[in-house]
Amino acid sequence: MKYTIAVLVENKPGVLARVASLFRRRGFNIESLTVGVTERDDVSRMTIVVNGDEKVLEQVIKQLNKLIEVIKVSDITKDSVERELCLVKVNAPPEKRGELVELTNIFRGRIVDVARDSFIIEVTGDEEKINAFIDLMRSYGIKEVARTGKVSMVRGAKK
Amino acid sequence: MRAADALIKALEQEGVEVVFGIPGGAILEVYDALYDSSIQHITTRHEQGATHAADGYARASGKVGVVFATSGPGATNTVTGIANAYMDSSPIVVFTGQVSRHLIGNDAFQEADITGITMPITKHNYLVTDPKKLLRIVKEAFYIATTGRPGPVLVDIPRDVSMADIEFDYPSKVDLIGYKPKYDGHPMQIKKAAELIMKSERPIILAGGGVKISNAFKELLELAEAIPAFVVTTLMGKGAISEYHPLCLGFVGMHGSKYANYALSESDLIIAVGCRFSDRTTGNVAKFAPDAKIIHIDIDPAEIGKNVRVDVPIVGDAKKVLASLKKYIEYKQRKEWEDKVREWREKFPLRYKKDGFKPQFVIEKICEVFPDAIVTTEVGQNQMWAAQYFKVKHPKQFITSGGLGTMGFGFPAAIGAKIACMDKEVIDIAGDGSFLMNIQELATCVYYNIPVKVFILNNGYLGMVRQWQELFYRERYSATCIGCEKFSFEKIAEGFGAVGMTVEKPSEVLDALKQAKEINDAPVVVDFRVDYQAKVLPMVPPGKGLKEIIDEED
Numbered sequence: 001m002k003y004t005i006a007v008l009v010e011n012k013p014g015v016l017a018r019v020a021s022l023f024r025r026r027g028f029n030i031e032s033l034t035v036g037v038t039e040r041d042d043v044s045r046m047t048i049v050v051n052g053d054e055k056v057l058e059q060v061i062k063q064l065n066k067l068i069e070v071i072k073v074s075d076i077t078k079d080s081v082e083r084e085l086c087l088v089k090v091n092a093p094p095e096k097r098g099e100l101v102e103l104t105n106i107f108r109g110r111i112v113d114v115a116r117d118s119f120i121i122e123v124t125g126d127e128e129k130i131n132a133f134i135d136l137m138r139s140y141g142i143k144e145v146a147r148t149g150k151v152s153m154v155r156g157a158k159k
Numbered sequence: 160m161r162a163a164d165a166l167i168k169a170l171e172q173e174g175v176e177v178v179f180g181i182p183g184g185a186i187l188e189v190y191d192a193l194y195d196s197s198i199q200h201i202t203t204r205h206e207q208g209a210t211h212a213a214d215g216y217a218r219a220s221g222k223v224g225v226v227f228a229t230s231g232p233g234a235t236n237t238v239t240g241i242a243n244a245y246m247d248s249s250p251i252v253v254f255t256g257q258v259s260r261h262l263i264g265n266d267a268f269q270e271a272d273i274t275g276i277t278m279p280i281t282k283h284n285y286l287v288t289d290p291k292k293l294l295r296i297v298k299e300a301f302y303i304a305t306t307g308r309p310g311p312v313l314v315d316i317p318r319d320v321s322m323a324d325i326e327f328d329y330p331s332k333v334d335l336i337g338y339k340p341k342y343d344g345h346p347m348q349i350k351k352a353a354e355l356i357m358k359s360e361r362p363i364i365l366a367g368g369g370v371k372i373s374n375a376f377k378e379l380l381e382l383a384e385a386i387p388a389f390v391v392t393t394l395m396g397k398g399a400i401s402e403y404h405p406l407c408l409g410f411v412g413m414h415g416s417k418y419a420n421y422a423l424s425e426s427d428l429i430i431a432v433g434c435r436f437s438d439r440t441t442g443n444v445a446k447f448a449p450d451a452k453i454i455h456i457d458i459d460p461a462e463i464g465k466n467v468r469v470d471v472p473i474v475g476d477a478k479k480v481l482a483s484l485k486k487y488i489e490y491k492q493r494k495e496w497e498d499k500v501r502e503w504r505e506k507f508p509l510r511y512k513k514d515g516f517k518p519q520f521v522i523e524k525i526c527e528v529f530p531d532a533i534v535t536t537e538v539g540q541n542q543m544w545a546a547q548y549f550k551v552k553h554p555k556q557f558i559t560s561g562g563l564g565t566m567g568f569g570f571p572a573a574i575g576a577k578i579a580c581m582d583k584e585v586i587d588i589a590g591d592g593s594f595l596m597n598i599q600e601l602a603t604c605v606y607y608n609i610p611v612k613v614f615i616l617n618n619g620y621l622g623m624v625r626q627w628q629e630l631f632y633r634e635r636y637s638a639t640c641i642g643c644e645k646f647s648f649e650k651i652a653e654g655f656g657a658v659g660m661t662v663e664k665p666s667e668v669l670d671a672l673k674q675a676k677e678i679n680d681a682p683v684v685v686d687f688r689v690d691y692q693a694k695v696l697p698m699v700p701p702g703k704g705l706k707e708i709i710d711e712e713d
Contacts, residue, residue, distance in 0.1 A: 025279045068283045071337040093625035
């Protein structure tokens with residue numbers, strides 16, 4: 001099963017290497033990892049998707065907590081908002097451009113670059129939505145795909 | 160003030176009395192500053208020796224062991240010693256020189272990325288890129304090394320940083336937002352544990368190295384007597400309770416006694432304190448203590464549930480948790496269980512065939528002549544025989560490389576232990592193969608006149624490997640013969656300026672040991688030419704459960 005973990009770390013050089021080294025050494029499998037700054041300059045946030053069972057998840061969390069520069073680790077697999085951004089460069093001959101624009105609109109994406117025979121299309125969404133979009137693009141001929149990996153945040157209280 | 164001078168002043172404020180190390184180009188400034196300090200420096204003959212000595216010093220004294228090494232090869236030579244300290248949770252701080260900042264990343268002369276290299280084997284490490292941060296880093300390094308679950312910390316200081324001019328404002332405390340060790344166990348969990356103990360008919364305490372680190376000897380003994388429960392230890396926990404105490408069953412695991420392994424396997428409740436259930440302790444985990452519930456007390460939450468299932472986890476310091484736990488315990492006799500354990504103990508004692516010149520016999524005699532000495536060991540058969548036949552009385556008397564299993568650890572560790580406890584006898588129980596791995600430290604011993612004793616169980620083989628080849632590889636002795644019976648350790652010792660002796664017969668053992676005991680103004684090396692076929696038994700074969708332990712007769 002896939003778990004999503006949010007890790008708040010001190011924003012210092014080498015922190016990413018420490019986290020990556022820990023995953024490698026303990027044999028944990030990273031599905032995706034994103035890092036970015038937060039509302040505080042001195043704190044970064046990593047969103048890590050890890051593959052494994054509950055025992056692996058428990059060890060991942062505990063081992064991460066042992067790193068001095070790790071401030072907080074949370075399992076946010078459940079009840080969170082997930083987003084990923086994806087750029088797809090796809091063949092766009094004149095006769096197909098209309099279809100591509102329509103599909104992009106359905107997915108609430110944007111065409112961000114128009115060249116002689118290709119588009120770059122930007123889509124955001126959860127993993128499934130992006131996978132679905134990429135699948136659709138295959139029949140047009142994908143030239144290149146770049147995905148950011150997932151960022152995730154627990155939903156606010158409902159009451 | 161020059162940063163190097165500020166560093167030395169900071170070490171003085173931390174109470175550092177001795178540093179082990181070797182100078183070199185990138186750490187010259189620091190050594191220059193050390194010249195004016197009251198801190199003693201022991202120049203070892205290899206940086207591995209320095210880290211093991213600092214480790215031995217830390218384990219014998221409870222203080223931090225400090226190491227200096229230069230950049231590049233000096234730094235990489237410390238790696239085995241750091242990994243050893245990490246596996247056994249020993250507090251050492253290693254300062255390495257680094258090439259100047261503008262050269263870092265250029266593959267400069269004697270440049271090695273030591274913070275990158277040691278990332279997985281340190282509790283934390285630092286590359287000091289800003290001279291202004293040096294003192295805060297030093298403060299943090301000592302704090303991290305000694306608090307929570309102790310461990311090694313490395314501080315890499317570029318040469319130009321050590322030359323920089325800084326103000327000496329040594330911080331009085333540290334504030335690390337991501338590091339807050341928990342010392343008090345959760346009261347509800349402690350109550351739950353007490354309930355399990357009161358219900359148990361066959362309780363046993365499994366004490367690990369954490370009991371020694373936390374100085375919880377009194378608390379452990381009081382709890383054991385209050386329940387009452389037998390105590391077994393891990394190899395690292397040897398000494399957590401006096402092995403002369405009637406409740407102590409000695410160490411368990413691959414080469415523990417049959418009775419200790421039976422008792423642990425048949426118990427219905429294991430109270431594990433400061434141990435990590437390593438594979439050498441548990442045998443095949445699937446077959447480990449099938450009827451037992453497990454209470455696991457450890458300061459490191461990541462150890463709980465890592466290797467075995469746990470019923471009551473308690474995160475906290477052994478000393479505090481054991482003391483709180485004892486308050487809920489009422490004495491309850493468990494006669495059937497006690498009789499059963501006593502019966503095993505009588506029926507399956509540790510034993511060996513007394514023909515020829517047996518290494519076990521040498522250890523028994525060492526224990527007789529040096530009952531109060533601090534014993535360090537090398538790794539392999541010598542270590543296991545020492546663990547089996549040297550009965551430990553005092554808490555910090557037995558120092559061994561438990562986790563990493565580093566051959567060459569014992570001798571430099573003995574040097575460190577002796578410097579920590581000059582009033583005590585310090586002995587390294589060695590194998591011929593292990594001793595050769597750091598034999599150059601004889602020069603250190605002689606130069607500083609550190610009178611440790613090295614007792615070599617010389618069988619001319621890498622004995623433990625030979626034993627496995629005999630038992631599991633159809634006696635195909637691939638590469639294990641090292642021929643140490645063909646040269647003279649006695650003459651090597653004398654060549655260095657130490658006292659050397661050779662003992663060829665069991666009848667000479669006692670005299671040689673007594674003679675060695677009399678010599679307190681020089682290091683002594685005694686070469687015991689023991690039978691090479693002797694094996695460490697009993698033994699839990701690899702992949703088997705603890706109850707499947709075999710002896711010579713099996």
